[in-house]
Amino acid sequence: MAASSPRFFCPTPLVAGQSLELPPGAARHAQVLRLQPGAPLTLFDGHGGEWSAAVERMGRSAVAVRVVAHSPIERESARSVHLALGMPANERMDWLVEKATELGATGFQPLLTERSVLRLSGERADRKRAHWQGIAAAAAEQCGRNRVPTVAPVQELQAWCATLAHSPARRLVLSLEPDATALASRLGEGAPVLLLSGPEGGLAPAELRRAREHGFEPVSLGPRVLRADTAPLAALALLTLTA
Incomplete structure (x- = not known):
């Protein structure tokens, strides 16, 4: 996943191959960015790592995406x-x-x-x-x-x-x-x-x-x-x- 891909938090567990709609705030952000079908995204669900994804459909208020693959990368501090x-x-x-x-x-x-x-x-x-x-x-x-x-x-x-x-x-x-x-x-x-x-x-x-x-x-x-x-x-x- 390219470093410049927009990142969105999805507070539901993600799995490879899954299709879902972005949460309302993330969808509004995607629309402001004028993303088009096929555009790459990075998603994370808070359970560790991040997921490559792509836009499937841009609607008036909803944005559908497909989850592609998981990367275990973490950027947390050594001390909690x-x-x-x-x-x-x-x-x-x-x-x-x-x-x-x-x-x-x-x-x-x-x-x-x-x-x-x-x-x-x-x-x-x-x-x-x-x-x-x-x-x-x-x-x-x-x-x-x-x-x-x-x-x-x-x-x-x-x-x-x-x-x-x-x-x-x-x-x-x-x-x-x-x-x-x-x-x-x-x-x-x-x-x-x-x-x-x-x-x-x-x-x-x-x-x-x-x-x-x-x-x-x-x-x-x-x-x-x-x-x-x-x-x-x-x-x-x-x-x-x-x-």
């Missing part, structure tokens, strides 16, 4: 990093999910914290979660990843911490506390990491204490105060690009 985020406000969470997907984040846990500006619950939280999941899928299409990070349901920080009893990942929390150690000195050998980062204004002191009680080690990115949408990306780059 799951981000737990005190959600930044406005469009910053959108941007954070997009860029963190490109940098190799394996999943996202949106959190409500004491200082959160963005307050989500119920149906609105479900809509936002679906929106962020779509952003992660689009970013995976663009950057060449064949696995799409999962966006978990929005939770309050305290309730989420209570679910972590059996998580094997190393737990780190970004902090400006005097005893926080430099993240660069804690990179280790590539063990999975669960990284907690606060919203605008950071985590409240009581929340940092709670995180420590649940095994989170405070780490620092240096003396400067980074924004809520910058700090986790800087930490993620250190963790995924140096493993």
